[in-house]
Amino acid sequence: MQIEIISKKKSDDCFESTIAYDYELSEPWDKERIMQFREEKVFNYYSSFPKPMFKVITVSNIHIKGLEGDKYCRVIYPSDTSDENIKIIENKLINII
Amino acid sequence: MNSSLKVTYLNNAATSWPKPKVVYNGIKTCLCNPPDESLRSNLSSRNDDLLSNTRSILAKFISAPNSDRIFFTYNATYAINQVLFGLDYKKNDLVISSVQEHNAVLRPVLALRKRYGVKLELLPINEFGLIDINKALKLIALKPKVVILSHASNVTGTIQPIAEIFKAAKDVGAITILDAAQTIGIIPFDVKNYFADAIIFTGHKYLLGPTGIAGAYISDNINPSTLLVGGSGILSESETMPELYPTKFEPGTHNFVGVAGLNASIKWLKDNWDPLKAFKWYDEILNLLRCYPVIIINESPLETTPVVSFKIKDWSISDISYILQSSYNIICRSGLHCAPLIHRFLKTGSAGCIRLSPSQFTKSIDIARLSRALDKICKSK
Numbered sequence: 001m002q003i004e005i006i007s008k009k010k011s012d013d014c015f016e017s018t019i020a021y022d023y024e025l026s027e028p029w030d031k032e033r034i035m036q037f038r039e040e041k042v043f044n045y046y047s048s049f050p051k052p053m054f055k056v057i058t059v060s061n062i063h064i065k066g067l068e069g070d071k072y073c074r075v076i077y078p079s080d081t082s083d084e085n086i087k088i089i090e091n092k093l094i095n096i097i
Numbered sequence: 098m099n100s101s102l103k104v105t106y107l108n109n110a111a112t113s114w115p116k117p118k119v120v121y122n123g124i125k126t127c128l129c130n131p132p133d134e135s136l137r138s139n140l141s142s143r144n145d146d147l148l149s150n151t152r153s154i155l156a157k158f159i160s161a162p163n164s165d166r167i168f169f170t171y172n173a174t175y176a177i178n179q180v181l182f183g184l185d186y187k188k189n190d191l192v193i194s195s196v197q198e199h200n201a202v203l204r205p206v207l208a209l210r211k212r213y214g215v216k217l218e219l220l221p222i223n224e225f226g227l228i229d230i231n232k233a234l235k236l237i238a239l240k241p242k243v244v245i246l247s248h249a250s251n252v253t254g255t256i257q258p259i260a261e262i263f264k265a266a267k268d269v270g271a272i273t274i275l276d277a278a279q280t281i282g283i284i285p286f287d288v289k290n291y292f293a294d295a296i297i298f299t300g301h302k303y304l305l306g307p308t309g310i311a312g313a314y315i316s317d318n319i320n321p322s323t324l325l326v327g328g329s330g331i332l333s334e335s336e337t338m339p340e341l342y343p344t345k346f347e348p349g350t351h352n353f354v355g356v357a358g359l360n361a362s363i364k365w366l367k368d369n370w371d372p373l374k375a376f377k378w379y380d381e382i383l384n385l386l387r388c389y390p391v392i393i394i395n396e397s398p399l400e401t402t403p404v405v406s407f408k409i410k411d412w413s414i415s416d417i418s419y420i421l422q423s424s425y426n427i428i429c430r431s432g433l434h435c436a437p438l439i440h441r442f443l444k445t446g447s448a449g450c451i452r453l454s455p456s457q458f459t460k461s462i463d464i465a466r467l468s469r470a471l472d473k474i475c476k477s478k
Contacts, residue, residue, distance in 0.1 A: 046420075046477045048473050048476065048477050049420060049424040049425075049473055049477075050424050050425070051423075051424055053416075053419075053420055053423075053424060055416055063415070065415075065416065065419050066423075067423050067424060070423065072423070074419060076415065
């Protein structure tokens, strides 16, 4: 089944020079989809939390974090991120590579 | 948020939660009954309507001599803007504030500089978040027009020596404005102790009321112009807002629901106020954090509000916050806390810090949950 972005809303993450969005997806994150990020610049997977957490930093310094089993994730874009790069990340969230 | 877990709420310095049950009931009662305002209906007399009664009990709570000098707004930022921009300025008037300020103060004073060409001086703080009193006294000797300070920083909680600074400011004829959003309701507060011409309060923090209700107490020393004009319920034939306090600052329909909630919370606080409980949890959180490789930003020997700000070695602030909230349902605040300048002095950089702020409703289970989360986080790297 094609995964979709159900909602995208600005997060109140209060950090300098970034724009953070919380995405709600139609399917929860499973390990296979999380592992697609292994090739990114930084990939961390913390299995010790009630739901394992993943944290990714792309070459464009975009941060993606979420929990395995959760439908949500947060993406923090540098404020100068282009629409094209945002689209690339959003496609990755729904697994279109 | 993980919906299968109960919420541990440690963000009371932003908005307190839960509220006393009487607050929920007060709001419900307000919504279920006809609006109660003497100026625009005949349901109650001038002196016992909801607005007058709330002003009266709030005045008693903060020992203000005249409840009519309390006006309500929708938040503290609005009240600060009303007072600050209601004053007259000339180019090169000196305005003094500090680097600890929340943007609720900082942005308005920066806007004053841009709009009127006032000179703005921001007092530095030391490593404990305390304003440099010597620097303050030196600048005050230059006879500022306005000195506006927060009673306590929302990041460090450090209680500032307001009486000493404002006394000096009054001695040279300055107008003194105190943002007490972080202190009223959590430390004993008597308006007469601070030499303040205006005191800003908010209902939704330690006064335990709902959001959307705040305001200011204005002393007889100043008479700011009103920023917004509109319906007042009295003197409707006049082309201008009535000069009558507090009506001149309250155009339009009041937030009755917010006032009702605040009324209930202040009455509850009168009999149940117990800030020591919040400080007990503050001490427990500090003791807990000391067990981990954590940098406590605001550990100091000074008097503070019950807020603990910290960083964890090798973890980004954003990630800690995300884990606490998403994995453990621990509601806290992270980042710059809308106080961008203070982080330069606290060496917390552009990422800021995590802030935990308990209340008297915090429970031991909340601290146990926090302990479990910190344990996992600190052992994960």
